[in-house]
Amino acid sequence: MIEANAAGLRTLAGHLLTLAQDGTPDGTHLHLEEHNGLEEGSASLVLERCDE
Numbered sequence: 001m002i003e004a005n006a007a008g009l010r011t012l013a014g015h016l017l018t019l020a021q022d023g024t025p026d027g028t029h030l031h032l033e034e035h036n037g038l039e040e041g042s043a044s045l046v047l048e049r050c051d052e
Contacts, residue, residue, distance in 0.1 A: 002045075011037070019049045026051040 004012060015030055029048035032038050038045070 015047055019047060024049055 002012070015032075018024070019028060019030070026049055029046055032042075032045040032047070034040055034042050034044070
């Protein structure tokens with residue numbers, strides 16, 4: 001489950017749209033971790049583009 005406030009959901013949507021852009025290479029990924037984009041106590045998340 002993904003749980004976030006409105007700002008967090010907009011940020012996630014932005015990351016997903018970035019990965020979905022034409023020209024973004026297969027395998028491009030973003031790491032979201034506590035103290036790196038997520039609030040304390042959050043589970044880490046990796047978003048990756050996979051075209052295969």
